[in-house]
Amino acid sequence: MAQRMRTENLKAWYGMNQILKGITMDIEKNAITAIIGPSGCGKSTFIRCLNRMHEVNEGTRVEGKVWFEDQDIYAQSIDPVELRSRIGMVFQKPNPFPTMSIFENVAAGLRLHGIRRTSELNDAVEESLQMAGLWNEVKDRLQHPGVSLSGGQQQRLCIARALAVKPEILLMDEPASALDPVSTGHIEDLAIKLKHQVTIVIVTHNLHQAARISDRTAFFLSGDLIEYDNTKDMFISPSDKRTNDYISGRFG
Amino acid sequence: MLVIVVLLTSLALIPLISILSYIIYKGAPAINLDFFTKLPAAVGETGGGIGNSIVGTFVLILIASCVGLPVGIMAAIYLNEYMPKGMYSSTIRFVIDVLLGIPSVVIGIFAYLAFVKPIGHFSAWSGGLALAIIMIPIVTRSTEEILRLTPNSMREGSYALGISKWRTILHIVLPYSIKGIVTGIMLGIARVAGETAPLLLTAFGNHFWNTSISEPIASLPAQIFEYAKSPFDDWIQKAWGAAFVLIMLVLLINIAARSLTRSRLKNVD
Ligand SMILES: Nc1ncnc2c1ncn2[C@@H]1O[C@H](COP(=O)(O)OP(=O)(O)O)[C@@H](O)[C@H]1O
Ligand SMILES: [Mg+2]
Secondary structure (H helix, E strand, O other): OOEEEEEEEEEEEEOOEEEEEEEEEEEEOOOEEEEEOOOOOOHHHHHHHHOOOHHHOOOEEEEEEEEEOOEEOOOOOOOHHHHHHHEEEEOOOOOOOOOOEHHHHHHHHHHHOOOOOHHHHHHHHHHHHHHOOOHHHHOOOOOOEHHHOOHHHHHHHHHHHHHHOOOOEEEEEOOOOOOOHHHHHHHHHHHHHHOOOOEEEEEOOOHHHHHHHOOEEEEEEOOEEEEEEEHHHHHHOOOOHHHHHHHOOOOO | OHHHHHHHHHHHHHHHHHHHHHHHHHHHHHOOHHHHHOOEOOOOOOOEOOHHHHHHHHHHHHHHHHHHHHHHHHHHHHHHHHOOOOHHHHHHHHHHHHHHHOOHHHHHHHHHHHHHOOOOOOOHHHHHHHHHHHHHHHHHHHHHHHHHOOOHHHHHHHHOOOOOHHHHHHHHHHHHHHHHHHHHHHHHHHHHHOOOHHHHOOOOOOOOOOOOOOOOOOOHHHHHHHHHOOOOHHHHHHHHHHHHHHHHHHHHHHHHHHHHHHHHHHHHO
16 A cells, blocks of 8 residues: 555654654555554644644654655655645544634635635535535535534534645544544544545544544554554454553553 | 622722712813814913814824834734743733833833934824833733633644644634724723823923824823813813813723623623
C-alpha cells in the first residue's frame, strides 16, 4: 500500500514534559488508521503533530521528522497555515463557529482562502454536506446558526467544514466520544465511506470502534508506540503483552 | 441582615438620586432650542446657548476615539492573541494598570507639556489626545477581558482549516466578541466625555464656533466649569443646563452599553 505520511523518531513536549518519546510509523493512503491507548498517553499530541497544530499551544516543542508525501512538514520552507488546508482536523468537542450559519460554517474555509463566487460556494457547501451525510437534514435551514444543531449534527457539520477545503488527510481526535450511540454510528459509517477520498487518522478510546472501522491500529502507551499492525491481526493476536492487557481491558 | 442590606443600598442610592434629581430640577429650565444651537451670550447679557460646547465635546470624543480606539483595541489583540504570557506583556499590562490609576489632571499636565507648550497654543487635537490617553487603558483592559473569554476551540477550528492567525482573529474571534468590545468602547467614551481638568490644560475652551482642530475648542465640562464659577445667575443656570445635557449624554451611552451586554449574554445561551 502506498504510504501517505511517515513519522520518524517524532518527539513532542509540553514545556519540560516530554509527551512523545520517539514515534516512527507509516500512515497508509486511503486507509483508516486508528490510534488507541489509555488517556494521557499522547494520542492527541501525536495527531496534532501531524498538521502542526501542536505548535499552536505555547511552550511546545517538536523534534524528529514527519514526512507528507516526500516533504518534511517541519522543514523551514513549509508554511504551517498552508499545510493545514491539506491536512484537516476534527476535534473531540464539536466546535462550529458560533457566529456563523450552517452554510457559512461550511463555506468559511473556502471564503477565507479567497473563493467568492456564490455558485462555486453553493456547490462546494452542498457537496461537503452530502459527503458528511448531513445535507438532507439541513438543506432547508442552511441559514440557521450552526450551533442550533444537535451535538451529532454539529460534529458532522465540522466534518463537512473540514472536507470543504478538500484536504488529503483528515485527522479526527475522538470525534464521537461526546456523542450518543446513533450519532457515533453516523460518524463511523462516514469514516468508512470517506476513506476512498481522504486518508483518515482517528484517535479513539473506543476499542470496538477501532476494530469496526480501521484498517490499521497503533497502540500508544506513555508516549511510546507499542504495537502497530493490521487491525484484525492486532485484535486477534497482539504480539505485545501490554497491548493484550489493554485490549482485553486489564488497564486503561 | 436583610434590613441592613436594604438600608445600606438605599444609603448608596441617595447621593445618586439626589444628584440626578437636583440637576434635572436646576438644569431642565435652562433647556430650550437656543440652548442647543446658539453661542454663549456676551458677558452680562442673558440668552444664548452652549451649541459650540456640545459640538466641541463631540469633536473631542471623535479625535480621542480615532486615536484611542485603534491603539487600545490593537494593544488588547496583541496582549491576548499574540503574547499572552511573558515579561514583555506583563510589563505592558502593569503600565496599563498604572495608567488607569493616574489622576486625569496629571494626564492633562503631561498633554500640556507634550502637545501645547511646544506648539505655543491650546488646541482641539491636544485635548483629544489627552482624552485618548485616558481612554486607551480602559479600552485595552475591557477588550482584553472580552477576548480572553472567547473559547479557544473556535480558534483551533479555524487554524485547522488552514486559516491564518490574523484572519482567524479578524473573521472568527472579533465577530464573536464584537458586542463586548463595543460595550468597553462605550464605557471608555462615557468616561472621557466628562473629563474636565485635562481639557482646561489642552483644549482650553472657546466662546465661538471652532473651525480648526489646531484652535482651542469648547467642551461641555470646560463650559460648566467656566459658568459655574461665574457671578451671573444666568450663567450659573446655564452651567446646570450643560450639566444636565452632559449627564444625559453619559447616561445614554451607559444604557446603550448595558443593553448591548445584555443581548450578548442572551446570544450565548
Ligand atoms: N495544553 C497542554 N499543556 C500541558 N500539558 C498538556 C496539554 N495537553 C496535554 N498535556 C499533557 O500531555 C499528555 C498527553 O496528552 P494527550 O496527548 O492529550 O493524551 P491523550 O489524547 O492520549 O489522552 C498528558 O499527560 C497531558 O497532561
Ligand atoms: Mg486526547
